[in-house]
Amino acid sequence: MLKYLHTMVRVKDLEASIAFYKLLGLEEVRRRDSEGGRFTLVFLAAPGQEDCKLELTYNWDGDEGLPSDSRHFGHLAYQTDDIYGLCQHLMDNGVTINRPPRCGHMAFVRSPDNVSIELLQAGDDLPPAEPWASMPNTGHW
Template identity: 75%
Template sequence: MALTYLHTMVRVKDLEKSMAFYQLLGLVETRRHDSEEGRFSLIFMAPPDQPDCPIELTYNWDGDDGLPSDSRHFGHLAYGVDNIYETCQHLMDNGVTINRPPRDGRMAFVRSPDNISVELLQNGDALAPAEPWVSMESIGHW
């Protein structure tokens, strides 16, 4: 039995904020479907060099009162990055809270505007531990 990865779907409350968050991570919109009849939009975003590995943002035009929730039942998304420290600094500079800082030079967690947990993993070997990350406390949960 062959298995092909298609996408991961998350529901979003504020489409513009959510798209801006994923753009900060480096994802770009690869395709979109707007359903007038169903009153929803599906926006697919992926790393530019990996268009076959998208996340699907599902946006209900009339709102979704259940969002944002804790979303821990979802698990998390994970993306590899070339420099965990630069990526986290870029996110912080743009108002994103680093919930689990990359104290080990390997892994960090942040949350999207819709409370989706996103794991960032250093590509290759871990970077040497460095400040301010080593001394930074975790915030909330991931």
Template identity: 65%
Template sequence: MKYLHTMVRVRDLDASLKFYCDLLGLVETRRIDRPEGKYTLVFVAPPGGGAGEEVELTFNYEDEGDLGEARNFGHLAYAVDNIYDTCQRMMDAGVTINRPPRDGYMAFVRSPDNISVELLQAGEALPPQEPWASMPNTGKW
């Protein structure tokens, strides 16, 4: 058996690509457009990543109604080189930091489709610093 990828449904492909690629730092690895099936699949992964590290963003052309918060899914998790820089870049772009990296190690954010994304500092935790150390949790994560 071999793990292949994780799939999440997205409502706005452009907003999702901005979140996953521009803000989170993933890269598009492949795209499958199926107009006859009324959907597009976009696979994203960390730079240099491939199968087993991909997230499949599934965009259905027809409105599927409320997708809910996908809380039964859990979350995606990524190690980042600098958790403070990553969170600042996301916050500057309007992303709410649901669980700030108060400990210099872990944070949670949400995608435009309410997918919870855990960010973990690669290696050792960074020393706590402001404004992160004093920030409260916001919303669900």
């Protein structure tokens, strides 16, 4: 039997990363500081979904490889009840919408550490609406 535990991503600025994932609606569910290993692990989850965690790993002495393109990682995917509302909330807080939800179904953004995040509309696609329908892609995802 196999049970999903979590996805881990390394972060360069722990507080900026936590703030970003909180904009998505995730909450901190656990934290572990390791004096000997000189790192902090922060586990985040959507409310009521503590079995599906995102682990942020922060190395106290820095991580010069971050942020890199991170495309070798793939992406994290989250479902939302209102993709337009979530994308507007993210934009209002300074997050670039790399692939807008033109079709009312899917969007992509990047975390402060360049991790690609896919946002998917729950249920049926929303009808196309502005400004999303005509918004161009920015960068890549």
